Amino acid sequence: MSDNTFGKMFRVTTWGESHGPAIGCVIDGCPPGIRLTPEMIQEALDTRKPGTSKFVTQRKEPDKVQILSGVFEDDRTDGPRTTGTPISLMIENVDQRSRDYADIRDKYRPGHADYTYDAKYGVRDYRGGGRSSARETASRVAAGGVASQVLKSLYGETLTIRAGMVQMGPHTIDRQRMDWATVNDNPFWCPDPLAVKDWEAILDSARKNGSSLGAMIEVAASGVPAGLGAPVYGKIDTELGAALLSINAVKGVEIGAGMAAAALTGGDNVDELRAGTGGPKFLSNNAGGVLGGISSGQEIVARFAVKPTSSILTPRKTVTASGQNTEIVTKGRHDPCVGIRAVPVAIAMMACVLADHALRHRGQCG
């Protein structure tokens, strides 16, 4: 059933709960011979690490990744390389702050999966959200670090992935001012440097009020060759969409013109073609780099909406596990804008989807 597995040839299976001893993933199907060190994965993980600014959870997790299998350093070679066998990655949970869980054990937090997990399984690890915690995404980011090396081995530096926050709450960026080179310079991965100042004040205020804000994230990959993807259910945009929708708190996803395409006419929406070198050039990119589920060589562009953190300081109506009306205030270490931490996860998911499709394409089409 593979509910916790993503990908078909580059397969990532994640495991672990927020407050268990560790989290991790197993990657099956990674090609052999790819240089891979813990540092390469750590680099990706460090971008996602909790506690890096006042705008993300203050949980103190070193998030040190260990490679437990699938990589071998022959004493005749220049460093560890993948062997083609399963790569097991593990990240220990360190800061499992001891606290009293009676409140969230007995009450369903609104906006969280507490009630639904109980409805499904009749049992749940209520500590910090258990399996439904955003902590699971650390495993994805680690897997994305491996996927990035796969892509580099296939396409060199041609293929690049970028992501950033393009809307925080109702506040959108000015796309005229967009400069992707600046996303690492601010705590929002926001590509509009002028918006950043306002956002800092706005989010600081939300944080102090115990409120929270939603966000819109954009992720894009350029340098993807034409021809990756598959018809019907294996469409590359279908699988990228699913990958993004599977991130905690995501409520919608769009490709290229996306939702706005509904309002267009065919004449406005169609991307015309002109002769180019190495394939046709497109005069616009409403398609978001995908036609019929297969990459066109244009930039693949997706956006997704992250709902505001449900854990807020305002008391909310809810019920107890035994069915009594009550109220709850979710205290603890929480993000005022959980969308921030979704940015590195989006990069990881894009990398995994592309690596998976690259291998599938090579398998079927040579």
Added chain:
Amino acid sequence: MSDNTFGKMFRVTTWGESHGPAIGCVIDGCPPGIRLTPEMIQEALDTRKPGTSKFVTQRKEPDKVQILSGVFEDDRTDGPRTTGTPISLMIENVDQRSRDYADIRDKYRPGHADYTYDAKYGVRDYRGGGRSSARETASRVAAGGVASQVLKSLYGETLTIRAGMVQMGPHTIDRQRMDWATVNDNPFWCPDPLAVKDWEAILDSARKNGSSLGAMIEVAASGVPAGLGAPVYGKIDTELGAALLSINAVKGVEIGAGMAAAALTGGDNVDELRAGTGGPKFLSNNAGGVLGGISSGQEIVARFAVKPTSSILTPRKTVTASGQNTEIVTKGRHDPCVGIRAVPVAIAMMACVLADHALRHRGQCG
């Protein structure tokens, strides 16, 4: 790799091209003992049938479904029932109008998958879009007819699915006037009877101009019990989202509050709970019936954007397969608003996703 397969326990594999001898699907994993006649499937198919109004393709296809396997009528029983073995459904292509394909053989139609299929496979069935034709969705609708019977056998008449067009081009409905009982009374499956009149004129004009319009479709299921779905990559909204994204021409999908959730605060977005009979009641449904990927018992609500048909009468710039600049006008039998035909497909996909998750849940959780 299962690129043409959807679902994990209720598995639908579709096959066929627009202008081949037939299209169809194989359903593996259907429970045994469910009453199933061709008429039950035909009913679903007839809603999707081409040529039913001037607003959908004038291709004349009877779309008669044949059940080739998986159903058996014991002479002691009251009619044919599924046997638990693969159900093979076939629909013959009848109206494969003979015409000259030289134009679309040699030129890439902008907005279509012509170039990308060639880039991937080096060969393509250019007649009518081949595998990337919306004709493939007839197989989905047939499978949805089977899934509906599965759901009926599990939940009786409690579980219902509805869908309709809530936006055509830039024209949105007035949600105050929504009346789902009226969707079958107009050619758009539009739930706002007052909008229909305007839409008829607008679309007629688009059709006459050889233009086309995008659309937004809403699909919802009520009566879904709490507890269907799974964590992480098997989330019911992830899989429903993927199912909808895999429909031709879909560019975005959202669940519940969807894209609008990005602009909300936590206080506005959270659905509060009150004690109820048979599980808690929610005071709102921004979640769209899903929390942590698992159904909450609320209505599951999704919307998706369908881009305007790319085949329009205005000449568009493109290139030939050999890389020369040229222009193309896509003639032939085409829909001015392909979103119309996505409505029954959306119902089918919702039914398939729910049937699949219902069986998966029964398997894992009893």
Added chain:
Amino acid sequence: MSDNTFGKMFRVTTWGESHGPAIGCVIDGCPPGIRLTPEMIQEALDTRKPGTSKFVTQRKEPDKVQILSGVFEDDRTDGPRTTGTPISLMIENVDQRSRDYADIRDKYRPGHADYTYDAKYGVRDYRGGGRSSARETASRVAAGGVASQVLKSLYGETLTIRAGMVQMGPHTIDRQRMDWATVNDNPFWCPDPLAVKDWEAILDSARKNGSSLGAMIEVAASGVPAGLGAPVYGKIDTELGAALLSINAVKGVEIGAGMAAAALTGGDNVDELRAGTGGPKFLSNNAGGVLGGISSGQEIVARFAVKPTSSILTPRKTVTASGQNTEIVTKGRHDPCVGIRAVPVAIAMMACVLADHALRHRGQCG
């Protein structure tokens, strides 16, 4: 769950019952650009066709295969080629002799799956065994015909597959006399020409007595390059073994030295290596061409035991569906040695397993 699907990249899903309107399969993942005509598949099917000698079922089935999708003949090319999309194959059931099924409807035939299908599904298509009929293997042979073309496109004429009956009932061949060139000259596909005469008399006698005989089949592939396969559960011998075990009536399978390896010492069993051109040469082949689940470049050799047909003219004790003791004599068109018809099926399964692993290897390892 894919109970009716075989393979991971070259995926074959079969459907159909013995007495339904048709049987067939869908092949997903076939590479594009491979020449494929119905005649190429028919050639494989004709070897398996019922009614070709007095030793196989007298059911009269033309077994004409139709290709319903996945193949396209561009008018500029030299014949139909695969497009990379699902290939749907259909074979109509013609000789569904009308007869009285009351006996097998009400009584469980011993040695058949009648009782177990009822125990599982609560319903079964009792006509001719329904889904458990050996008729299903026609779909496999058709798929094998496609797999053979895939292998030819990858390896040319280097890779060859042969199969034959090496034991009928207790009668074994003399391996000193083996001549694979003679297998097509006798109705048993027996590679020992001298054994054939005896076998004809023996089986004729069994046929006339309404008895039946088991058989041992050997299937081998030479010219398989080293490196196909995968560790642990994806071993090429594991998957080949499963493919052969899934054929009707097969009760055991072995690779290389097989069961006899249990009686050997390490010194006797190990295949020593010597330097060779294009990889090492082995001095023996107890391994059957596979080490650690990965092909070694030697001939891949498997054998499997087919039980004697359970439908015999001697009355056997059984029970009715309602639990009463009774007796049954299975009349009808049956094979005195069902192992004969397993020979072309074995070739088909070997071809499918090799094609699947060839594509998987190309995907992961380039």
Added chain:
Amino acid sequence: MSDNTFGKMFRVTTWGESHGPAIGCVIDGCPPGIRLTPEMIQEALDTRKPGTSKFVTQRKEPDKVQILSGVFEDDRTDGPRTTGTPISLMIENVDQRSRDYADIRDKYRPGHADYTYDAKYGVRDYRGGGRSSARETASRVAAGGVASQVLKSLYGETLTIRAGMVQMGPHTIDRQRMDWATVNDNPFWCPDPLAVKDWEAILDSARKNGSSLGAMIEVAASGVPAGLGAPVYGKIDTELGAALLSINAVKGVEIGAGMAAAALTGGDNVDELRAGTGGPKFLSNNAGGVLGGISSGQEIVARFAVKPTSSILTPRKTVTASGQNTEIVTKGRHDPCVGIRAVPVAIAMMACVLADHALRHRGQCG
């Protein structure tokens, strides 16, 4: 592609190499609410532990299993229970004896997967066999410990699994003397107490000579309800056979009468039925408890052949990685009869296959 995954609903993915920091597995799809402690798994692991007699590898591994996820002890309940989320198990490799690997790095050990891994991947972890080491089976045994708890939760103590060695080298047991109660009393898990004495002397001699012996293992499950399994490729005997074939060094597998069925007549082979309570009773069990791939309620019986350990003290001809002729003597900690350690693995694989099919059956058929 899931090369390292076994099962469809109860899915086990193993990872790890012989001389890496750890090995382990992730189990996805385990039902919730099942009592599970490390001790329950440890009990199964201890039966397989290296170093328990002079007849198994002298590697000193405590093989302590850790449960890293998927189990939770609510403070209101009576002990840890599964939550329905992925169960991650890890076993640290402790005794990675430091030694000089230059010999096996540069020479291909005959009978091992050294050459084939190199042929496939171009790189291999040569330390102790890497991924192809029998050490991987510790992860399977741990997973089997979980599967056993699943079976107990479904069927109580009714379902039991037993396994033992029924042949060592050419020495078979006397089935008249078989007493399964004695298998734990001897280092071979041999069910014939009189054979044990001889075997001790024989294997001790083989061990001292640096030779090795093959073995035949029998594994059986009684109390399996009728109706588990599926048609065609999902047959329970096909999947059990694959599970056993995937164990290191296994060269053949058979169900019920197995290979011997080839020599039988239909009259001898068919298991007749008589009316019984709770389903028919069979008068014999040549079928090995499976008809048409579905369990019949009889005991499910399989046997498999394990080749003799290839690592022996006699020098064997081989080639170097660079293609030069040479000889090799495999020193180190090795088993004179590797079949001994396959016994607990066989029990684990049977438990996993049955748990998987039990859940799949419940999913499809309720």
